[in-house]
Amino acid sequence: MARYTAPSDYPVQHPILTGVLAQMVADAAREEGRRETAFPTLARYSDAGKCARAIGLTSLLDEGQIDDQADEDVAGQFRMWIGKILHEHVMGAIVATYGGEVEVPSYLGAYKGPTGDVMALEAGHADWVGVVASASDLGRITYELKTEGSFGFDKAIGVNRKTYTRDIPHGPRASTKIQGAMNAVANDADTLILGSIAMDAISVGLAEKLQMSAFDRICAEWRYSRAEFAPWAKDEMARAQFIAEQLNDGMLPDRVAIGDEMEPVALDPTKVQSDTGVPKQWQCAYCRLRRVCVEIGPGPVQLAGVRGVTC
Numbered sequence: 001m002a003r004y005t006a007p008s009d010y011p012v013q014h015p016i017l018t019g020v021l022a023q024m025v026a027d028a029a030r031e032e033g034r035r036e037t038a039f040p041t042l043a044r045y046s047d048a049g050k051c052a053r054a055i056g057l058t059s060l061l062d063e064g065q066i067d068d069q070a071d072e073d074v075a076g077q078f079r080m081w082i083g084k085i086l087h088e089h090v091m092g093a094i095v096a097t098y099g100g101e102v103e104v105p106s107y108l109g110a111y112k113g114p115t116g117d118v119m120a121l122e123a124g125h126a127d128w129v130g131v132v133a134s135a136s137d138l139g140r141i142t143y144e145l146k147t148e149g150s151f152g153f154d155k156a157i158g159v160n161r162k163t164y165t166r167d168i169p170h171g172p173r174a175s176t177k178i179q180g181a182m183n184a185v186a187n188d189a190d191t192l193i194l195g196s197i198a199m200d201a202i203s204v205g206l207a208e209k210l211q212m213s214a215f216d217r218i219c220a221e222w223r224y225s226r227a228e229f230a231p232w233a234k235d236e237m238a239r240a241q242f243i244a245e246q247l248n249d250g251m252l253p254d255r256v257a258i259g260d261e262m263e264p265v266a267l268d269p270t271k272v273q274s275d276t277g278v279p280k281q282w283q284c285a286y287c288r289l290r291r292v293c294v295e296i297g298p299g300p301v302q303l304a305g306v307r308g309v310t311c
């Protein structure tokens with residue numbers, strides 16, 4: 001039998017067709033700018049666990065002073081766009097099946113803002129709030145959905161695609177749990193449900209070996225009672241309150257975020273890459289304030305000395 005000619009498998013350096021949509025999405029995101037908050041606040045629920053320095057700087061700087069992510073991160077914008085489409089379809093399916101409300105806005109806490117006005121500390125939108133008649137013991141539910149790449153999905157459900165084995169499941173990210181908790185508290189929910197949809201399904205072979213169902217290959221869900229989620233929201237609100245007090249005292253908060261185990265993590269934006277080239281400080285790698293943050297330097301610093309900030 002004749003052999004096929006060996007192909008060249010190196011991708012071209014500049015795709016002219018395949019990246020067209022990604023570029024359009026990034027351009028549209030730049031034009032749209034940042035999404036308006038539900039209420040003017042120090043932070044959003046979606047900032048859950050985010051670096052305190054980043055929250056402080058975002059509240060102080062104009063949009064023009066923050067690096068334009070759409071310019072730099074076409075890949076991130078494209079991934080977000082795909083996730084958003086999926087998200088809208090899932091919410092539509094949930095409402096068609098169970099009723100309930102989507103994109104429910106709420107706010108929590110209060111603080112005196114830079115102008116002296118009293119503002120809410122945190123605000124956001126719950127993906128879905130409602131009751132499932134066939135699971136009425138769950139009471140009023142607040143639901144939060146995330147789409148995940150294979151790394152995040154596998155870690156959450158406890159699967160190792162390389163070794164074809166089960167791992168210990170880590171559940172949704174800490175930031176997702178805290179974000180969901182704040183929505184659940186603000187919407188007076190009895191149960192918080194967090195959902196995850198994989199952007200890359202577990203293979204048929206691995207699912208067969210691990211006795212996973214067809215649904216397990218692409219999605220997972222976790223339920224938390226009020227006794228579990230309410231303390232997460234309380235801790236995050238206390239952290240936001242502390243950030244607000246520091247800003248009101250003329251200080252820019254230190255570079256501290258909340259890690260995977262809900263522990264404080266000190267960040268260093270100059271160490272985004274480790275010696276082996278593996279990203280270490282991933283929060284900083286994705287941060288639009290990295291350039292400004294490196295310029296400012298470490299530690300809580302006096303706002304009066306920060307260029308571009310008027311206080």
Ligand code: SF4
Nearest residue numbers: 051255269284287293
């Ligand atoms: S670069 Fe890192 S330390 Fe600096 S504000 Fe962003 S996340 Fe925080």
